[in-house]
Structure formats: structure tokens, C-alpha cells
Amino acid sequence: MTTTPRELFDRHVRLIEAGDLEGLLGQYHEDAVLLRFDRVVRGKDALREHYGAYLAARPHFKELLQVADTEDLVSYQAVIEQGDEEHRAYGAIWTRGERIARHVSGLFPVAAGGAARKGVVHVDLEPYTAWPSRSVPDPRNAGREAIGPVLLEIVDAEGPILAERAYRLYVKASGGKALTSIARAPLSGATFRLKAAGAIEMEEGSEVLRPAGTAEVRVRELGQRALDEVPLREVAELMRRLRAAGAVELPRAVLDAYGLVRMTAKAEDFLAQAEQVSEMADV
Known part of the structure; x- marks a missing residue:
């Protein structure tokens, strides 16, 4: 029976909990890439060094906050304990076959955990759903029929979203490194066509995009946003x-x-x- 991305992730968590370095490495392809917010870990040798140090801190998944998967992708949010500290973990795992080809992961300190600062005030935040990046055509030479549906997909997933972030997500998915004026022009044009068609709404006086008919403001976790x-x-x-x-x-x-x-x-x-x-x- 084929292993689903969710089943692979569940085993990933069990292997981390067990401190099983070899089992964990066995989940990755030889050319796998782990992209963290502070560095890139590429290939089995680098993964061995990274996970060896990580498992030495005896991480524990205290709580799985959100897990979602498709046929080749699983995204997650969790609270992880390492020693006396708690971190909020965000990540996405792309599979090829039944092993991991690409893994994006980030950790943020949890201010209101066991080591909370005195006087911290807590309010509930909605989970932030990130657009699952995929290969898209180059905006500089793709037609409006190709650009528009992808932008709508991004806005549907992350809206309300700054147009600037939406454009950067598109450019990055297309293989580009920077949002240039040449790339921005067709993306901006596609945005206004979507607005004219009633598919999205744009906040007056700013470039904040959201799906038509949805709330103007949603108070969410930071997620993968700066x-x-x-x-x-x-x-x-x-x-x-x-x-x-x-x-x-x-x-x-x-x-x-x-x-x-x-x-x-x-x-x-x-x-x-x-x-x-x-x-x-x-x-």
C-alpha cells in the first residue's frame, strides 16, 4: 500500500520523538533539501549533521495544532518542547514517491508557554493558511489566462494578503529571485482584471487583496509571513x-x-x- 504524505509525517513525528536518526534520514531522498529560515540543508550528509544536533536536544511534539495534506504535500503547525523552552513550529513537506524531496521548516519561540514572560496577554488568533507553492509559468511571458488563476489561488489561500506578498509568492514559484518591474506589470494587470471580474476585492487606499465576499480583516497567526x-x-x-x-x-x-x-x-x-x-x- 502506498504511504500518504500524512502517514509519512506521522512517522516523521514518531521518529523524532524516538530520537531515531537513521530512521529519520531514511525518509529523505539522497538529493533532498531542508530549507530553514536561517539556512539551507542539502543532501544526506548535511541532513545527518543537522538532525544529529537537533535530536540531541530531545525535541518533543507537545501539540499538533494543524496538519493538512494533498497527494504530494503535507503542511503542519505544532508546539515543540526542547528542554525548558517551547517553540511554535511551521513547516511543509513535499514528497516524491514515498520519501521527502523538499522540506521547509521554521521555529518561533512561544511567548506564552511554560517560560512565559510576566504580564504577557493572550488573545486567540486564527491559524494562517499558507499557499502551497507549486511550479507556475514565468509572469513575464505567460498570458493572462495562465497568471490570473494562480493569483486567485494565492488570494483564496492567504487573503487578505498584501499584493506585494502575492506577487512575490508567484515570482518565487516561477523560479524567479526578485520581483522586478517587468514581472510586476503583468501580475498587477491580472489583479485588476480579477477585481473587474468580481473574483477578488481590493481594500480602498491600499493593495490588500481578498476573495470577493470575505471579511476585510482576519486576525491570524503570523505563519510564514514577515x-x-x-x-x-x-x-x-x-x-x-x-x-x-x-x-x-x-x-x-x-x-x-x-x-x-x-x-x-x-x-x-x-x-x-x-x-x-x-x-x-x-x-
Whole structure:
């Protein structure tokens, strides 16, 4: 019987729990790639070194928050314990045959776990559903009939989504490295055609895209987004909810809610804008 991606993932979790390095490596193809947020691990030798160090920390899957799969892909969110620390894990595994060909994985500290900071305020967030990337035609020479359905697919999965993020997801899936003006033009044109056809809606005064007839704002987990890829009104609504729950230092409370730690200058500027939007909404 053929092993499904979900069955492969379930075994992946059991092997990690058991500390079975050889069993874990046996799940990967010889040319498999593990893409983490901080580095790329390519091939069996590099995977052996990576997982050897990882298993030494005795990771434990405390909770599986979300698992979804198709015929060759499984995505997941989980809470993982390592020693006295908890992390929120996000990942996606692409299979070829019955083994892993490509694995994307990231860990974020859980602010409200066993080692929570004093005074952290918790609000419930919707899960963030990422678009499962796949091979798509080059936007520079693909026709509107090819570009439009893919953009609609991205917006359906991740909307409300910044147009900039949607375009970058498309370009990356097409094999491109950067969103150039030449690539942006046909993507933007396809977006306006989808809007004119009533398939998507665009927030007035900004380039936030969402499927037609859906909520303008959804307060979700950060997921695979960078902080500045979250629509400003989404962060502002999160701030409103945090304020109602008793949070005082809203920018820091947002980082806690997203499982982020470092307050960079860029994050500080972005969150200041969101706080202004939040305060205006309360007036």
C-alpha cells in the first residue's frame, strides 16, 4: 500500500520523538533539501549533521495544532518542547514517491508557554493558511489566462494578503529571485482584471487583496509571513483586542502574540503605524 504524505509525517513525528536518526534520514531522498529560515540543508550528509544536533536536544511534539495534506504535500503547525523552552513550529513537506524531496521548516519561540514572560496577554488568533507553492509559468511571458488563476489561488489561500506578498509568492514559484518591474506589470494587470471580474476585492487606499465576499480583516497567526507582510489593519485589530484584554505596551504585546522576540527599528516603525490606525478606529 502506498504511504500518504500524512502517514509519512506521522512517522516523521514518531521518529523524532524516538530520537531515531537513521530512521529519520531514511525518509529523505539522497538529493533532498531542508530549507530553514536561517539556512539551507542539502543532501544526506548535511541532513545527518543537522538532525544529529537537533535530536540531541530531545525535541518533543507537545501539540499538533494543524496538519493538512494533498497527494504530494503535507503542511503542519505544532508546539515543540526542547528542554525548558517551547517553540511554535511551521513547516511543509513535499514528497516524491514515498520519501521527502523538499522540506521547509521554521521555529518561533512561544511567548506564552511554560517560560512565559510576566504580564504577557493572550488573545486567540486564527491559524494562517499558507499557499502551497507549486511550479507556475514565468509572469513575464505567460498570458493572462495562465497568471490570473494562480493569483486567485494565492488570494483564496492567504487573503487578505498584501499584493506585494502575492506577487512575490508567484515570482518565487516561477523560479524567479526578485520581483522586478517587468514581472510586476503583468501580475498587477491580472489583479485588476480579477477585481473587474468580481473574483477578488481590493481594500480602498491600499493593495490588500481578498476573495470577493470575505471579511476585510482576519486576525491570524503570523505563519510564514514577515511582520511587515501582515496587512496593517490586521495588526491594528490585533492591537485593539490586546488592549481590550489588558495589554499596555501594544507593540511588545503584538510581538508576543506572534511569537517574535526582537524589536528591530523596522518593526518598531511598522507597529507605530499600526497603533495609529488602531487608535483612529477607536475614535
